[in-house]
Amino acid sequence: MKDVSEMYIPTYDDVVAANERIAPYIHRTPVLTSSYLNRLTGAELFFKCENFQKAGAFKVRGASNAVFGLSDEQAARGVATHSSGNHGLSLSYAAGRRGIPCTVVMPRTAPQAKKDAVKGYGGRVVECEPSTSSREAVFAEVVAETGAEFVHPYNDPRVIAGQGTCSRELASQVEGLDAVVAPIGGGGMISGSCLTLSHVAPGVKVYAAEPKQADDAARSFRAGHIIADDAPETVADGLKVPLKELTWHFVRNFVTDILTAEEDEIVAAMKTIWKRMKIVMEPSSAVPLATILKNKDIFAGKRVGVIITGGNVDLDHLPWIKG
Structure with a gap:
């Protein structure tokens, strides 16, 4: 840390x-x-x-501030995050408004309504186990694969x-x-x-x-x-x-x-x-x-x-x- x-x-x-x-x-x-x-x-x-x-x-407030504050070069690589729901769907919403890709790592136990919302806004959901350690490990794989800009849910x-x-x-x-x-x-x-x-x-x-x-x-x-x-x-x-x-x-x-x-x-x-x-x-x-x-x-x-x-x-x- x-x-x-x-x-x-x-x-x-x-x-x-x-x-x-x-x-x-x-x-x-x-x-x-x-x-x-x-x-x-x-x-x-x-x-x-x-x-x-x-x-x-x-959470759409923070997500939108992050997404629309990116340079064009950063935005072209898309954004990614890990989230139990609201930050992920908010980042998907903001990314959709800017026309860039968004990947969200979500616990498999997250409410289906929130998973559906991420997808509805055009985001991609990658599931993980419902623990902080699993979430961060799976997310590291996603960033390595996509090169996306990490927008942390709160930190x-x-x-x-x-x-x-x-x-x-x-x-x-x-x-x-x-x-x-x-x-x-x-x-x-x-x-x-x-x-x-x-x-x-x-x-x-x-x-x-x-x-x-x-x-x-x-x-x-x-x-x-x-x-x-x-x-x-x-x-x-x-x-x-x-x-x-x-x-x-x-x-x-x-x-x-x-x-x-x-x-x-x-x-x-x-x-x-x-x-x-x-x-x-x-x-x-x-x-x-x-x-x-x-x-x-x-x-x-x-x-x-x-x-x-x-x-x-x-x-x-x-x-x-x-x-």
Whole structure:
């Protein structure tokens, strides 16, 4: 693993540049509220709905910034990545808009809906076993074969700057936020949120929300160094990957706390949002609400931005349907 001093750390200027670069290819997503959820939590919640984003997830922001920032020579070789779903389909979307090839290494256990979406956007799927070690080994073979530009799902300054545009929008849409809560897996969204909010709204506290069954970021936060699990099991399939050195930099320096939720709490929160707000969201996106409900004392009386990161759900395998 590289030391972060060897990597380029993106700045807020990079977020501003990303915002201009990707504007033709993304949505400025809405912020929704729910009086029921406000009563339930004791807080004022403002849901930034990236489930309505192009390709169905916030990750299209970082992917588009990376793809459209490539030189023509780089772009001609195409792009490649490894992803459990949303980054892969987002990179496929962006590559398709630029007319270049895209290869995505995906766990064989990834939701079929996400595999189909990658292919639907013109990407090529190469399957691997559901572990970080298998993912990285298979990916190395793909890059050797294609010579494609690697766009990491989160440990990439171009990607983090792109994700930072989400909180930039949120800060302009909602005044006086006290906190922002977003899911954490590899840490791309959290890093982008930290990068932006530390510049435009430094008083806003950033909380990361994580499944208890894949709580390597929370344990890393407590220990003061990265702890990586190889193959955690959780219903929140988008949050199984570990932190890397660049995202760890932002987590370590800017995150207020990392809160966790149990599997049944995540599913209950997801079901509640579907039922009360009438919006489709994936399990990973329900983790923030689950942690807010579990830690009402932290958020009571506060104005809280909640980032709903994606809505790419396998409707044939909803987590509350047995069998």
